[in-house]
Amino acid sequence: MVKYTKIEFLTACAASHVRDGENVFGGTGMPLLAALLAKETHAPHINLISEAGFIDAHPRNVPLSVADSRYYYGCAAAIGLIETLGFILQAGRIDVGFLGAAQIDEYGNLNTTYIGPYEKPKVRLPGSGGGNDIASCAKRLVIMMTHDKRKFVKKLDYMTSPGHLEGPGSREKWGLIGGGPEVVITDMCQMDFDPETKKIRLMTVHPGYTVDDVLDNVMFDLIVPEKVPQTPEPTEEQIRIMHELDPHGVYLGKGK
Numbered sequence: 001m002v003k004y005t006k007i008e009f010l011t012a013c014a015a016s017h018v019r020d021g022e023n024v025f026g027g028t029g030m031p032l033l034a035a036l037l038a039k040e041t042h043a044p045h046i047n048l049i050s051e052a053g054f055i056d057a058h059p060r061n062v063p064l065s066v067a068d069s070r071y072y073y074g075c076a077a078a079i080g081l082i083e084t085l086g087f088i089l090q091a092g093r094i095d096v097g098f099l100g101a102a103q104i105d106e107y108g109n110l111n112t113t114y115i116g117p118y119e120k121p122k123v124r125l126p127g128s129g130g131g132n133d134i135a136s137c138a139k140r141l142v143i144m145m146t147h148d149k150r151k152f153v154k155k156l157d158y159m160t161s162p163g164h165l166e167g168p169g170s171r172e173k174w175g176l177i178g179g180g181p182e183v184v185i186t187d188m189c190q191m192d193f194d195p196e197t198k199k200i201r202l203m204t205v206h207p208g209y210t211v212d213d214v215l216d217n218v219m220f221d222l223i224v225p226e227k228v229p230q231t232p233e234p235t236e237e238q239i240r241i242m243h244e245l246d247p248h249g250v251y252l253g254k255g256k
Contacts, residue, residue, distance in 0.1 A: 004234050006187055007252055008242055009206065010144060011037060012234035013185045014098070017142050022095035023047045023088070025134055026057070028065055030144055031098030033242060033251050036062070040241045049088065051130050053079040062246045085130060089137050092177045097138035099131050100145050103156050106199050106220040107170075108143065108163025108181035110135065111156040118158070128160050135161035140182040147186035152218040164198035189214050190231055194223055204231040 004012075007030065014034035018024060020043040026035040027050075036059070039046050048057045052067040058074030072078060088094060102125055103111035112131055116122035135141055141163075145151060163181045165171060171180055183203065184191040190203040201223035205211060211228055246252045 002233060002236050002239065004239055005253065008234055008239055010185060010187060011242060011252075012238050013190060013231060014142060014144055015041070015238070016232070017183055017185075018043050018046060018096060021045045023049060023093055025049055025051065025089065025094050025097040025138060027051065027098055028063060028068075029251055031142075033062060033246060034098070036245050037238060037241055040245070041238065049084065049094070051084060052081055053077075053084045055079065055084075055088075060245075062250050064250065085133055089130075089133055090177075092137060092139070094134070094138045096140050096142060097134035098142050098144060099134055099161060101143060101151070101161075103151050103153050104143065104145065104184065104200075105153055105156050105163070106222075107165060107167060108141075108184070108193060108198075108200060109156055109159050109165065110143070110161040110163060111158050112160045113158040115157055121157075131161045135163070135178065135180075136176045137178045140179045143181055143184045145184070145186055147188040147214075147217055149217045149219060152220065154220045164193065167198045168196070170198075188217065191222075197223075199223055201225065202228055204229050206231045207233060 011030050011034045015037040018035055018038035024035045024046050026032045026048045035048050049055055050057055050066045050071045054071040054075045056076035057071050059070050060073055061070050063070040101110035101112055112125050113127050114121035114124050188209045189205045191200050192203045194201045205228055207230060215222060
């Protein structure tokens with residue numbers, strides 16, 4: 001039996017959705033670690049791009065932010081934020097981007113702005129940053145978030161970043177060049193989107209959870225296929241590589 005933490009499991013899941021040769025908007029945290037893990041295993045030719053402008057980055061120690069100088073190590077170029085968002089992301093040259101959210105609806109639309117009524121929100125969140133740009137322009141989107149019933153809502157308190165909007169044809173109607181969300185990874189399951197309706201659909205269930213556990217923790221009608229496989233567990237090699245990339249437990253934690 002391979003022992004792993006929740007963070008290691010989610011990171012390995014996210015890495016599996018990175019394809020060799022892609023331009024990847026890596027960000028920081030688990031998405032960055034997932035991109036680096038993919039680069040060290042099945043996708044050695046990805047081009048890791050930082051929002052701050054580090055192109056084809058090869059950091060040997062995990063950066064703390066998108067502008068951390070550790071991102072600079074081995075990169076092919078260092079340009080600016082405006083050039084990165086404008087000439088690369090908004091030009092449709094990013095294959096996959098990663099985002100998190102405080103709320104998500106059944107079409108993959110995301111809220112990272114506030115919780116509660118606009119006039120008097122209960123919680124104020126960071127807002128978009130580059131999230132709307134990534135959601136609008138990346139060819140596909142991987143969403144990573146903790147699984148809490150309050151986060152999987154029928155109606156967002158605020159739409160910060162577009163998913164599939166109101167359903168089929170919505171993104172094209174509003175001129176969004178990206179393909180929208182492809183997969184949602186939580187600490188219970190993985191979800192994808194039905195190609196006909198563009199509604200979120202259960203894809204795999206993580207070890208230790210059931211389909212009913214997932215259904216009890218969403219506030220909309222989740223599409224459930226007849227057969228839902230178990231999510232593959234991380235390998236010893238993947239866990240070893242993660243800890244080589246993050247030896248001080250910046251993202252993995254210090255429990256190992």
